[in-house]
Amino acid sequence: MANTLDVANNLEQALRESDEFKSLKEAYEEVMGEPTAKQMFEDFRDTQLSLQEKQMQGIEITEEEVEKARQIVETVQQHEGISKLMEEEQRLNNLINEISQIITKPLEELYGTAEQN
Amino acid sequence: MANTLDVANNLEQALRESDEFKSLKEAYEEVMGEPTAKQMFEDFRDTQLSLQEKQMQGIEITEEEVEKARQIVETVQQHEGISKLMEEEQRLNNLINEISQIITKPLEELYGTAEQN
Numbered sequence: 456m457a458n459t460l461d462v463a464n465n466l467e468q469a470l471r472e473s474d475e476f477k478s479l480k481e482a483y484e485e486v487m488g489e490p491t492a493k494q495m496f497e498d499f500r501d502t503q504l505s506l507q508e509k510q511m512q513g514i515e516i517t518e519e520e521v522e523k524a525r526q527i528v529e530t531v532q533q534h535e536g537i538s539k540l541m542e543e544e545q546r547l548n549n550l551i552n553e554i555s556q557i558i559t560k561p562l563e564e565l566y567g568t569a570e571q572n
Numbered sequence: 573m574a575n576t577l578d579v580a581n582n583l584e585q586a587l588r589e590s591d592e593f594k595s596l597k598e599a600y601e602e603v604m605g606e607p608t609a610k611q612m613f614e615d616f617r618d619t620q621l622s623l624q625e626k627q628m629q630g631i632e633i634t635e636e637e638v639e640k641a642r643q644i645v646e647t648v649q650q651h652e653g654i655s656k657l658m659e660e661e662q663r664l665n666n667l668i669n670e671i672s673q674i675i676t677k678p679l680e681e682l683y684g685t686a687e688q689n
């Protein structure tokens with residue numbers, strides 16, 4: 456029986472060597488290497504995080520803020536390097552969600568089955 | 573280079589065979605096999621979920637609800653089987669958090685390093 460944390464380390468290694476991660480890294484370094492793109496991307500990220508935080512704290516988001524966020528998204532989507540990066544982030548996200556669904560199967564089975572009794 | 577999803581499946585198998593999961597399963601089945609305990613545990617869980625949902629939606633939680641939740645927690649903690657189950661849930665949770673920290677290391681390194689530039 457393999458040790459759980461050893462296998463987790465194998466998975467970390469596989470993820471690091473995956474096409475998904477390598478492409479994300481490349482796209483990220485491309486954006487970070489270009490000062491204007493880097494600034495745009497960081498503004499975009501800051502705006503997203505700040506809106507998420509407000510949402511989680513139940514603070515109402517103003518129409519002005521929604522409009523500002525919409526404009527920033529529109530701007531970054533027009534930047535080829537950044538939209539490539541956002542695509543790669545989505546791709547890696549999907550992979551991580553898939554992994555997460557796989558490894559939580561035992562728990563789902565346990566709690567799901569019992570629910571049917 | 574190992575395929576990421578194959579390794580994720582190995583990790584799922586290792587988790588399923590881990591002491592942490594086996595003990596949780598045992599504690600869970602113990603509680604589910606005893607109708608009174610099962611009902612208490614499910615009331616506890618429902619209360620928790622309902623409070624979490626309200627929190628996430630930014631709905632204020634009344635003093636009455638806090639008090640009711642406090643009483644339910646107190647009651648379930650006095651039940652040996654349920655408090656054992658809650659301990660085992662915490663133990664598995666810790667393991668899953670540890671796994672999650674391991675497999676997100678490549679991402680943290682990527683985004684963390686770039687931040688220092």
Ligand SMILES: [Ca+2]
Nearest residue numbers: 569570571614
């Ligand atoms: Ca049930």
Ligand SMILES: [Ca+2]
Nearest residue numbers: 497686687688
């Ligand atoms: Ca930075």
